Amino acid sequence: MSGKFIVIEGLEGAGKTTAIKTVADVLKQNRIFDLVYTREPGGTPIAEALRNLIKNGLDNEPLTAKAELLMFYAARIQLIDNVIKPALSKNQWVIGDRHDLSTQAYQGGGRQLDNQFMTILRENVLDGFKPDLTLYMDIPPGLGLKRALARGELDRIEQESLIFFDRVRNRYQELAQHDSSIITIDASQPLEQVTQMIRQTLKTWLIKHGNQ
Template identity: 55%
Template sequence: MSENNAKFIVIEGLEGAGKSSAVALMHDFITRHTGREPICTREPGGTPLAERIRDLVKIADPSDPLCDEAECLLIYAARAQLIHRVIKPALAAGLWVLGDRHNLSSLAYQGGGRGLMPLVHAVSEATLKGFKPDLTLYLDIPPALGLSRAAGRGELDRIEQQALDFFERARATYLQLAAEDDSILVIDASQEIGQVHKDILAVLQGIQW
């Protein structure tokens, strides 16, 4: 968890859930709330090394397809680098951190979607050692709707090209984990974006920071 009074807040969701606009909304809220801009991160990525790992995960190479286990391990390598180089130093300095994805994504995508939950738990325990966000907002959307929105943005990356049942499994895992953890709050992202943003702000304003 965070040090000082700084918080680590994460936005999660399937493709097309509206994470990017939610991050922008959250950035403005945190800036107004604390008087300082938060450090914004994304996963995989967020450091020069982690961004190179992101390319390995996101870009398909037909000559050498990435196996599921390698995908999982690469994402955790990027996450470990981000935590040690950016997130923990920022929190120690009293700066809030706003993350676009974190460990919940691996539990949902690699654990639920890929069926690698034992590996995910083992690597998570070894790399994170109990470190977790203070708050996670999960933007919930039916996969078919989310993917149709994502397709409207342009060409889909390697992850976005997975079959619909992969995302159905990931969504089911997200919802199960949210039901088991009070620090994960669910927002209905199938609504019109203006209403989604109102719901996010209502949740944030109701929290006793």
């Protein structure tokens, strides 16, 4: 059975951690036990150092939008080449907490960076590599940020305006509509319903792809 790359996406407070656990549970129920977990940015020493800079910044130097974008891609290619691709080559299944869709939504939608520039960068860095399945946890920004704030202090990006996150969500929804490998989950529902929807969605996907 060949390994697959499954990614969980969504705004802050969308329940990605619970979704990752649910996906892992379903895979194990289907006798898929060799799992690798990743997060972005992060997952390698270099990528984790970049994560810290992206999340917290430096007090004496503002981080520009393009610099932020390039740091995400630097961290991403380190993770892909050093962790994800080697795992897939060994038929391991990789469950990712965020991937390139986040960059398209946050930097493309939220930061409003030039689409042509982002497309050229993505194509040259990723060279067509993408997840086999993405579960996009869709939630209104106000509700998501309320949940995120209840967890503790917000990081540099989480402190952006509600208008910023509206743009992010709109881009997420737009991209999901045009990519059959992205399945939208209504994350504003009660936890039990969200979990059930994830379970059913993944089970259906596994059957369709001959992994059950």
